[in-house]
Structure formats: structure tokens, C-alpha cells
Amino acid sequence: MPSDPKRITRALLSVSDKTGLVDFARALAERGIELVSTGGTKRTLEEAGVPVRDVSDVTGFPEMMDGRVKTLHPAVHGGLLGIRANPEHQAAMLAHGIKPIDLLVVNLYPFEATVAAGRSYDDCVENIDIGGPAMIRAAAKNHGDVAVVVDADDYKAVLDDLSAYDGAVTLTLRRRLAQKAYARTAAYDAAISNWLAGEIGEAAPAYRALGGSIAEVMRYGENPHQAAAFYRTPEKRPGVATARQVQGKQLSYNNINDTDAAYEAVAEFAPERTAAVVIVKHANPCGVAEGASLREAYEKALRCDPVSAFGGIVAMNRPLDAEAARAMVEIFTEVIIAPDASEEAIAIVAAKKNLRLLLAGGLPDPRQPGLALRTVAGGFLAQGRDNAVVDDMDLKVVTKRAPTERELSDMRFAFRVAKHVKSNAIVYAKDGATVGIGAGQMSRVDSSRIAAWKAAEAARAAGLPESLAKGSVVASDAFFPFADGLLAAAEAGATAVIQPGGSMRDEEVIRAADEAGLAMVFTGHRHFRH
Structure with missing residues (x-):
């Protein structure tokens, strides 16, 4: 028999x-x-023929103030908080006619859903629950005597205990329910405080609360010895967290991280303007392209780095069609994510039973503000999402030669991609496709050289006589601190450069560009992604 089972004789729902x-x-x-x-809970039970008493019969007070005050009463909180084995508590309960409440079943006003629905400020405030969290915390504190349920998924566990232990609930279950209860109220308060911070424009509140609900427990994290789980937050942003998994194995920690990187990157390309595909490996794009169709975009993206694309993630900005699906299943791919897919495309992907197909239901807005977090020892960093978009930037030509229209188009394309490449980031692009990507190097010139090498390797793989970087443009996520990185791009065959500018040596870099016959523009915006 488990330790300390407690009989349930009275429940508040x-x-x-x-x-x-x-x-x-x-x-x-x-x-x-x-x-x-x-209130409404009582009506629902009465209509179903379940015998139930009104809480007003217990408190001696009617619900008032539009239901704001109904359970905030000693008859309720005394029944939840009274320690059954404490003589003083028992004497107080007896003296004041307080009957114990052994089981509390509460889920909260739908504050998060109200905010997500875009309701008014006043509506959101009215959906902040007060009595519910107070009762939950009281019952959870007194879990030595009281079971508290905040999630309908736990109804079965309670009933199973009641059946197994002659109408009692075990301490093991009561402790588990108490932990979940405090986590729920913490997440609820986090949603409220973060919403209020946004409403008042407070970017750095004195206390930053975080909360999420479990989506799934992962087999492991980045490595097999690391435990991991996936949580959803109240933010309704299309992506991995909103996606319907049509088929395939369970997503791993790394799958989710990489798929998020791919989908955020492809969202930079407006679907009404062009089809776009992003291939990601280890959180970095290894091929990105636009095209008249998804298949064309995929084939151009794959050409950039077919070796790295093996076992990668494929994201697209339009619904997956059959023609694109046939091309994508020709090599081993971990995940395909799209806003939607045709039935024919779904059937084609189904032939690869382990391939995960995710349909997100929409694209995230690259301009949408939001919160980005990173843990450090003893704390975490919080910053706004990088929602700067190159189409909104005032590009400044700083060289003697201005870029051609074709170069300018490729420059904007390359800078969109560079935003999603780990720093130091160098991206070569030509005709709406990446042809070489250098990522995550300690030196920008090394990133430039790696990207050039990748472009040469891609040409060899395609059977072409010269590097794909010939006649390309190059984007840098941050300024060139010295001219050497820019000159490495020129040596690789780039004809134009887009970069933020802002270096102490900008004039030296501009002179080098002029001497090499390059066109160069400054964006005034940096896109570090560490």
C-alpha cells in the first residue's frame, strides 16, 4: 500500500x-x-443530472461583482488549507463550521486564448483569473491532505487511484498534481505579466517570467546523455510548435531546432512574389533559392551544397506540391515543413515512412516583434527578435560603381539569407540562389574563403567548368573589419557586396572595392546570429 493515501469525501469543481x-x-x-x-460549471453538471451544491451554500454569500468574488472566502480556503492532523486547525474548522475540501478541480479563465484572439485590453483583463489561482495554490500547498487537478488529462489518474485505493488518492499522485498546479499558475502569471509588459512598452521589466506547456517529452536532447522536452508558449507564431505532423518518426531535439531555423529563414520570402526553399543542416542554411516553382527553387538550393543537404531539413514558403515532393524524396531528408500540402504530395512523401512531414498552417511574419532567449550560467539573456527586413532598409551605395538591377536583386536575396546564417556569415548568391555559404567562423575572412571553396565544390559536383561564385554577389552579416575579407570575395568572382557598414576602416574597405571594380552598398543594419 502506498504511503499516506487520503480519502476523498468532498470536491470543489x-x-x-x-x-x-x-x-x-x-x-x-x-x-x-x-x-x-x-456558476457555469454548476449549471453544466445540473443539466447532466449530476448532484451538486452551489458554492454560495458553503460560503453563505452569493456570487457578486460579475463573478469576480465567489470563492475568496474562509469557508473555501479554510477547507483547502486546514491540516487534518493539526488539532489547532481542526478546532478552528469546527468552531467556524468549515468543512474540509479533499479534491480541488480548477482550470483557469482562458487568458492566453483571449490574448491570442486579439481581443481588447479590457476583455483580456476580465479574463485574468483571481479566485482560481488562489484556490490552486492553497490546495497545492496543502497537498499532504488535498489533491488538486488543473488539467483534464489528470482526471483518469485520480479515478484510477480512487478505484485502486478504496476511494483514496496517494501521496505520490498528490505531490505530482501539486507540482503541476504550481507550474500552471506560474505559466499563467508569466503570460499575464509578459502581456502587460508589451502593452506598456516595457522591454526590460524588473522581473521576467517564462512559462510554457509541455508539447512532448523528447527521447534526449542534443546528445543522448541530455534529457529534453519541448514546450509551447502562448505566442501563436506559425512554425514547429503549431505544425501538424502528417507522418514520420518522432521529432528529435535537433530536428525541432533545425526545422525552426529553416522555417524562419524561408519566411523571409513572400510567397505571393516567388516560390522559395531553404535547406538547413545543423541550424545553418546550406542552400536557399527562389524559383518560378517549388521544384525549381529546391533544385537551385540543392545545387549550392548537395553534400550537406543529405539528412537535412527542407522548408518552403508555399504549399508542397507533387512535383516538388517527387524531387525532395530523391535524397535522404529528415524533415519537410510547409504551410500546407496537396493530397498527392502527401501520398508521395508517405512512401518514405520515416520522413517527417510538418504542415504549419501558415508562415511566420519576419517583421513580427517577439522575445528571443538564451541561457547563461546563473541567468538568461532576453532580447527582441531580429525582425529587421532588408526590403525596409535604405540601401546606400558607397562605391564609384552602383550595382546593376540584377546585382541589387541578388544583394537583397543574399542579405535575407545572411540574417539566418551563424556569424560570422558570408553568403554568395547569383540569380536568386545561394552558391556558397560560410558560417560560424572566428574570422570573417575565413568565412569568405570557406564560402568561396563551397562554391567551387558545388560547381565541380554539377560538372561545371568554373566556380558558382563567378559573377555572384556577396552578403556579410556584419561589417568587414579589414579589406581582406572583401578581397577574398572578389578573388572568388563576386562583383558586388552588401554589408551593414560601420567599421572604423570603412574607407579602406570602400577603396579596396573601388580598386577591384566592385559595387557595394551599406544597409546600416547588422544581423549577428551567434
């Missing part, structure tokens, strides 16, 4: 989400458990 409520409450009532409830 007050829920916003009534999923599974009637069946659960009926099962409790059939065990002779007295049910007490509030």
Missing part, C-alpha cells in the same frame, strides 16, 4: 474548460463524494 467534466464528476458522485461547484 470550478472549470473554464469543461472537457471531460461531466463524466469525471459523475464518477466522483457515484463514489459518494459530495460535489460543490460554481
Whole structure:
């Protein structure tokens, strides 16, 4: 027999989400458990024929102030907080006619859903639950005597305990439920405080709360010895967290990280303007391209680095069609993510049973503000999402030669990609496709040389006589601190450069560009991604 099972004789139910409520409450009532409830929950139970008392009968006060005050009463909180084995507590309960509440079932006003629906400020405030969190915290604190349920998924666990232990709930389950209860109220308060911070324009609040709900427990993290789980936050941003997995194995930690990187990158390309495909390996793009069709874009992206693309992630900005699907399943790919897919495309991907196909239902907005987080020892860094978009930037020509229209188009393309490449980032592009990418090097000139080498390797793989970088443009995510990185790009065959500018040696770099006959523009915006 587990230690310290506690018999349930009286339960208070007050829920916003009534999923599974009637069946659960009926099962409790059939065990002779007295049910007490509030407002809409009570009406739902009465309509289903489940015997229930109104909380007003317990408190002696009616619900008031539009339901804002109904459970904030000693008869409720004393029943939750009173320690059954404490003589002083028992004497107080007896003296004031307070009956114990052994089971609390509460889920909270739908604040997060109200915010996500874009409702007014006043509506959001009205959906901030007060009595619910107060009762949850009280019951969770007194979990030595009280079981608290905040999630309908736990109804079965409670009923299983009641069946197995003659109407009692074990301490093991009560502790697990208490932990979940505190986590839920913490996430709820986090959603409220972060929403308020946004409403008042507070970018750096004195306290930053974080909260999320479990999406799934992962087999492991980046490496097999690391435990990991995936959580969803209240932010409704199309991507991995919103996607429907049509088929394939469970996503791994690295799959989710890489797929997010790919989908955020492809969202830089407006689907009404062009089809676009991004191939990502280890969180870095290894091929990006635009095209008249997804298939064309995919084939151009694959040409950039076919070796790295093996076992990679493919993201696109339009619904997956059959023609593109046939091309994508020709090599081993871990994940395909798209806003949607045709039935024919889904059937084609289904032939690769381990290939994960995710349909996100939309594209994230690259201009949308948001919060980006990174942990450090003893704390975390919080910053705004990099929502700068090259189409909104005032490009300044700084060289004697101005870029041609073709060069300018490729420059904007390359800078979109550079935003999503780990720093130091160098991206060569030509005709709406990457032809060489250098990522994550300690030296910008090394990134430039690696990107040039990649372009030469891609040409050899395609059977072409000269490097794909010949006649390309080059984008740098940050300024060139010295002319050597720019000159390496010129040696590789680039004809034009786009970079943020802002170096102490800008004049030296501009002179080098002029001497090499390059066109160069400054964006005034840096895109570091460490």
C-alpha cells in the first residue's frame, strides 16, 4: 500500500474548460463524494443530472461583482488549507463550521486564448483569473491532505487511484498534481505579466517570467546523455510548435531546432512574389533559392551544397506540391515543413515512412516583434527578435560603381539569407540562389574563403567548368573589419557586396572595392546570429 493515501469525501469543481467534466464528476458522485461547484460549471453538471451544491451554500454569500468574488472566502480556503492532523486547525474548522475540501478541480479563465484572439485590453483583463489561482495554490500547498487537478488529462489518474485505493488518492499522485498546479499558475502569471509588459512598452521589466506547456517529452536532447522536452508558449507564431505532423518518426531535439531555423529563414520570402526553399543542416542554411516553382527553387538550393543537404531539413514558403515532393524524396531528408500540402504530395512523401512531414498552417511574419532567449550560467539573456527586413532598409551605395538591377536583386536575396546564417556569415548568391555559404567562423575572412571553396565544390559536383561564385554577389552579416575579407570575395568572382557598414576602416574597405571594380552598398543594419 502506498504511503499516506487520503480519502476523498468532498470536491470543489470550478472549470473554464469543461472537457471531460461531466463524466469525471459523475464518477466522483457515484463514489459518494459530495460535489460543490460554481456558476457555469454548476449549471453544466445540473443539466447532466449530476448532484451538486452551489458554492454560495458553503460560503453563505452569493456570487457578486460579475463573478469576480465567489470563492475568496474562509469557508473555501479554510477547507483547502486546514491540516487534518493539526488539532489547532481542526478546532478552528469546527468552531467556524468549515468543512474540509479533499479534491480541488480548477482550470483557469482562458487568458492566453483571449490574448491570442486579439481581443481588447479590457476583455483580456476580465479574463485574468483571481479566485482560481488562489484556490490552486492553497490546495497545492496543502497537498499532504488535498489533491488538486488543473488539467483534464489528470482526471483518469485520480479515478484510477480512487478505484485502486478504496476511494483514496496517494501521496505520490498528490505531490505530482501539486507540482503541476504550481507550474500552471506560474505559466499563467508569466503570460499575464509578459502581456502587460508589451502593452506598456516595457522591454526590460524588473522581473521576467517564462512559462510554457509541455508539447512532448523528447527521447534526449542534443546528445543522448541530455534529457529534453519541448514546450509551447502562448505566442501563436506559425512554425514547429503549431505544425501538424502528417507522418514520420518522432521529432528529435535537433530536428525541432533545425526545422525552426529553416522555417524562419524561408519566411523571409513572400510567397505571393516567388516560390522559395531553404535547406538547413545543423541550424545553418546550406542552400536557399527562389524559383518560378517549388521544384525549381529546391533544385537551385540543392545545387549550392548537395553534400550537406543529405539528412537535412527542407522548408518552403508555399504549399508542397507533387512535383516538388517527387524531387525532395530523391535524397535522404529528415524533415519537410510547409504551410500546407496537396493530397498527392502527401501520398508521395508517405512512401518514405520515416520522413517527417510538418504542415504549419501558415508562415511566420519576419517583421513580427517577439522575445528571443538564451541561457547563461546563473541567468538568461532576453532580447527582441531580429525582425529587421532588408526590403525596409535604405540601401546606400558607397562605391564609384552602383550595382546593376540584377546585382541589387541578388544583394537583397543574399542579405535575407545572411540574417539566418551563424556569424560570422558570408553568403554568395547569383540569380536568386545561394552558391556558397560560410558560417560560424572566428574570422570573417575565413568565412569568405570557406564560402568561396563551397562554391567551387558545388560547381565541380554539377560538372561545371568554373566556380558558382563567378559573377555572384556577396552578403556579410556584419561589417568587414579589414579589406581582406572583401578581397577574398572578389578573388572568388563576386562583383558586388552588401554589408551593414560601420567599421572604423570603412574607407579602406570602400577603396579596396573601388580598386577591384566592385559595387557595394551599406544597409546600416547588422544581423549577428551567434
